[in-house]
Amino acid sequence: MKATCWMGANRVEVREVPDPKILNPRDAIVRITSTAICGSDLHLYDGYMPTMEKGDILGHEFMGEVVEVGPGAASKVAVGDRVVVPFPIACGACLNCERGLYSVCENSNPNAAMAEKAFGFPSAGIFGYSHLTGGYAGGQAEYARVPFADVGPLKIESDLSDEQVLFLSDILPTGYMGAEMCDIKPGDIVAVWGAGPVGQLALASARLLGAEKVIAIDRFPYRLEMAAANTGAETINYEGTDVNDALKEMTGGRGPDACIDAVGMEAHHGTGVIQAYDRVKQAVRLESDRPHALRQAITCCRNGGVVSVVGVYGGLVDKFPIGSLMNRSLTIKSGQCHVQRYMKPLLDHIEAGRIDPTFIITHRLDLEQAPDGYETFKHKQDDCMKVVMTPSS
Amino acid sequence: MKGRSVITVNASPAAVYAQWRDFERLPTFMYHLESVRDTGGGRSHWVAKAPAGTTVEWDAELTDDIPQERIAWRSLEGASVGNSGSVQFRPAPGGRATEVHVELGYDPPGGAIGSMVAKLFGEEPNQQISDDLRRFKQLVETGEIARSDGSPLGSRTQNLVHQHDAHPHDAHPTGDDEPGKGELDATPEEARA
Numbered sequence A: 001m002k003a004t005c006w007m008g009a010n011r012v013e014v015r016e017v018p019d020p021k022i023l024n025p026r027d028a029i030v031r032i033t034s035t036a037i038c039g040s041d042l043h044l045y046d047g048y049m050p051t052m053e054k055g056d057i058l059g060h061e062f063m064g065e066v067v068e069v070g071p072g073a074a075s076k077v078a079v080g081d082r083v084v085v086p087f088p089i090a091c092g093a094c095l096n097c098e099r100g101l102y103s104v105c106e107n108s109n110p111n112a113a114m115a116e117k118a119f120g121f122p123s124a125g126i127f128g129y130s131h132l133t134g135g136y137a138g139g140q141a142e143y144a145r146v147p148f149a150d151v152g153p154l155k156i157e158s159d160l161s162d163e164q165v166l167f168l169s170d171i172l173p174t175g176y177m178g179a180e181m182c183d184i185k186p187g188d189i190v191a192v193w194g195a196g197p198v199g200q201l202a203l204a205s206a207r208l209l210g211a212e213k214v215i216a217i218d219r220f221p222y223r224l225e226m227a228a229a230n231t232g233a234e235t236i237n238y239e240g241t242d243v244n245d246a247l248k249e250m251t252g253g254r255g256p257d258a259c260i261d262a263v264g265m266e267a268h269h270g271t272g273v274i275q276a277y278d279r280v281k282q283a284v285r286l287e288s289d290r291p292h293a294l295r296q297a298i299t300c301c302r303n304g305g306v307v308s309v310v311g312v313y314g315g316l317v318d319k320f321p322i323g324s325l326m327n328r329s330l331t332i333k334s335g336q337c338h339v340q341r342y343m344k345p346l347l348d349h350i351e352a353g354r355i356d357p358t359f360i361i362t363h364r365l366d367l368e369q370a371p372d373g374y375e376t377f378k379h380k381q382d383d384c385m386k387v388v389m390t391p392s393s
Numbered sequence B: 001m002k003g004r005s006v007i008t009v010n011a012s013p014a015a016v017y018a019q020w021r022d023f024e025r026l027p028t029f030m031y032h033l034e035s036v037r038d039t040g041g042g043r044s045h046w047v048a049k050a051p052a053g054t055t056v057e058w059d060a061e062l063t064d065d066i067p068q069e070r071i072a073w074r075s076l077e078g079a080s081v082g083n084s085g086s087v088q089f090r091p092a093p094g095g096r097a098t099e100v101h102v103e104l105g106y107d108p109p110g111g112a113i114g115s116m117v118a119k120l121f122g123e124e125p126n127q128q129i130s131d132d133l134r135r136f137k138q139l140v141e142t143g144e145i146a147r148s149d150g151s152p153l154g155s156r157t158q159n160l161v162h163q164h165d166a167h168p169h170d171a172h173p174t175g176d177d178e179p180g181k182g183e184l185d186a187t188p189e190e191a192r193a
């Protein structure tokens, strides 16, 4: 089959690789009909995530048709089912899965010991997302092996198009969880750093959950315009505007009730001394992540507010404003999205027309064009917001 | 040489005890074992994998067997590598799960076998037990051992530095074509059995 392989920093190639096989009884094989590139893939593409191997198949946002089912999953999925596959791999039976914390499933990461050394405790397996998260082949390919197929995949029985439901695999639940963690109350104002796909869907979800005002912060005018047009967000272009001042202005001097970091470890720097500091530390690998947006989300949040972190971080950061966080009674919540928990309720929202995530799709490519897709999305060329690819066969 | 580790398994002490007590299944999650045969009367015959396709064998006896609580064993007189072990099952707080505490001890003789055992077990004894326990937990909770294209054999910390790339492979190596992935590994078929 054809698959998008990571071949080193800033290099992906669509290569011919063997078809996946059932390895475990609860596996299924899915023939992929639609697959997307995520901001998280950019962290791999840019070489920020450790433990990638040359040849790894990328991709964790995919859907398709079940073509083979292991005996342990046959009671729940059948050949021919049309399914959306959640990006965290979760067993459904461990204590964390029982609590709905699927992205920290205790049983799905074969490289748990490696993750344990990096993080203290291991996190779950994730498709196409480094060996720290299990070394699973991803879904920017013609086929994928899906473990625990009796737990994760969501069956689509209505005639919704791929584009309408594809983002249930990741970014719609992620944006929704980002907003849900804000514990939104009537009258709340929610500010979102990053107006990428995750930020857009966090803004839309915050609205759905009752935020009175949502504010988008980014530096790309086309992204801010999309947020304004589709989610009614007020916008701040942080290039040329002091974000803290602007937010105070928009919130009567109080600060947003909740701040969502939808940027993650590769935040673009503002200006000044701290930028130089991060750059030096990162160059010598003393700091792995650039927490510019996170720092700002903390210092801008109103006293007693919530900082919701869905942007992905991989390691360590410096100059973390713990004093601001602690002395002002802020709450931080975070996590890789527990996608399985949100898929069904969000499908209901889509079916009822309360959310339509298709507005973010700007690029529709053939799988073979994945290298172009990565470049265009990475450099935000051609007003790129979200790339969806389809295998030609 | 001693090693220990602990894990919480989401099942009752009775269920967890029963799965462990089925000694012949131990090799499915203890990858250094090739087979365990229950020879009756509290005795069993163990075969462990050793480098270059060789094996080490011994007979063992139960020294303690309290259903839902504790199992302990030790090798019989004459074993080339004296060893003993115990596993305790304690209800986790809230009565929702079982804490499984394992201790293993090896008493390697001098000479070639001794240094081999030291190498097999000694480098990171706790890590090896912890890997075994993780697979045990996976088997009890999910019925299978997590496997990916990058780690087709499931967790084995020694192998983590020698990952496959994460894409399907025509044949999963079980031989010695790759450093660290030698005859010590169970093939997926073996481990799944």
Ligand SMILES: NC(=O)c1ccc[n+]([C@@H]2O[C@H](COP(=O)([O-])OP(=O)(O)OC[C@H]3O[C@@H](n4cnc5c(N)ncnc54)[C@H](O)[C@@H]3O)[C@@H](O)[C@H]2O)c1
Binding pocket: A038, A039, A040, A041, A042, A043, A170, A171, A174, A193, A194, A195, A196, A197, A198, A199, A217, A218, A219, A220, A223, A238, A262, A263, A264, A265, A266, A267, A268, A269, A270, A292, A293, A309, A310, A311, A312, A313, A335, A336, A337, A338, A385
């Ligand atoms: N928690 C999860 O489960 C989960 C799931 C999916 C994605 N993510 C993460 O969410 C983040 C966003 O993903 P995406 O697909 O939207 O990516 P993206 O790269 O398209 O969007 C990131 C946006 O952040 C903006 N940005 C950069 N620096 C900024 C700063 N200092 N202040 C404000 N905005 C800034 C960029 O201009 C860009 O528009 C990534 O870190 C991704 O890994 C997390």
Ligand SMILES: [Zn+2]
Binding pocket: A038, A039, A040, A041, A060, A061, A087, A170, A171
């Ligand atoms: Zn993603």
Ligand SMILES: [Zn+2]
Binding pocket: A090, A091, A092, A093, A094, A095, A096, A097, A104, A105, A106, A107, A108
């Ligand atoms: Zn689980």
